[in-house]
Every structure is written in structure tokens, then in C-alpha cells.
Amino acid sequence: MKFSEAILLSLSVAFFIIAVHQTFVLGIAQSYWLFMLSVTMLLLNRLAKKKQDEKEVQQEQVAVGKKINKHKTTTKVKSRK
Template sequence: MKTLDITLLSVSAALFIIGVHQTYIGGIEFSYSIFMLSLAMLFWYQLRKRNTSAQTPSDKKKKGNKQKKK
């Protein structure tokens, strides 16, 4: 995992926890935007993860050959 992926997942989890806390304090109308931001970051993380794993085997071989030549 790359640093951006770890950051996205961590911030998404933290925002979810903050959203739960704000729901207890003020109700769902105050925490709705926090939950939506958390969900958006989680979707962004999933998109990045899916795009990384969607590389074709030929792309992986090309990258492996470049690393061996160096």
C-alpha cells in the first residue's frame, strides 16, 4: 500500500468515528456531512485499490524487466 492509500483509509475511519460521536451529541442532521465525506474517501480508496490491481500481466512484466536492468 502506498502512503496516500493508507492516509485515505485512516482519515475515512477517523471521520466515521467522529460522525458516530456527533450523532450521539447532536443527531444525524449534524453528522450527515461527516458521514458523506467519510464515505467519499472510502470510495476513493476503493477506486485507487481497484485501479492498482487492474494492471495487466504484461504491464507487470515490463515493470519487472526495467527493474532488473538497473
């Protein structure tokens, strides 16, 4: 987990706890925006994880592609006539 993902997750949990407290004190109408902020942080965290996973997969594909190309250039193919 990257630092930015940890921060987003922590903020999401913190806003949710604050929202629950404000719901008991003021009611749901006054704390709705805090719940939405919490959900937004969760979605941003999910998006960051998805981008990181896609980046890792792309790097793995490039690494595998380099190995295949290296193998093709080092092996000699005899032509039949």
C-alpha cells in the first residue's frame, strides 16, 4: 500500500466516524455531506489502487516482451530450401 492510498483510506475512515458522531448529535440531514466525503475518499482510494495495478501489469508485460525479443534475437533459425 502506497502512502497516498493509506492517507486516503485513513481520511475516509476519519470522515465516516465524524459523520456518525454528527448524525447522533445533529441528525442525518446535517451530516450527509460528511458521509459523501467519506465515500468519495473510498472511491479515490479504489481508483488509485486500480491505476497502480494497471501500471504493474503493464510493466510486467513489457518485461516479458523484452525477454521474448531477446530470445528471438539470440536464436538462429535455419531456412529450408
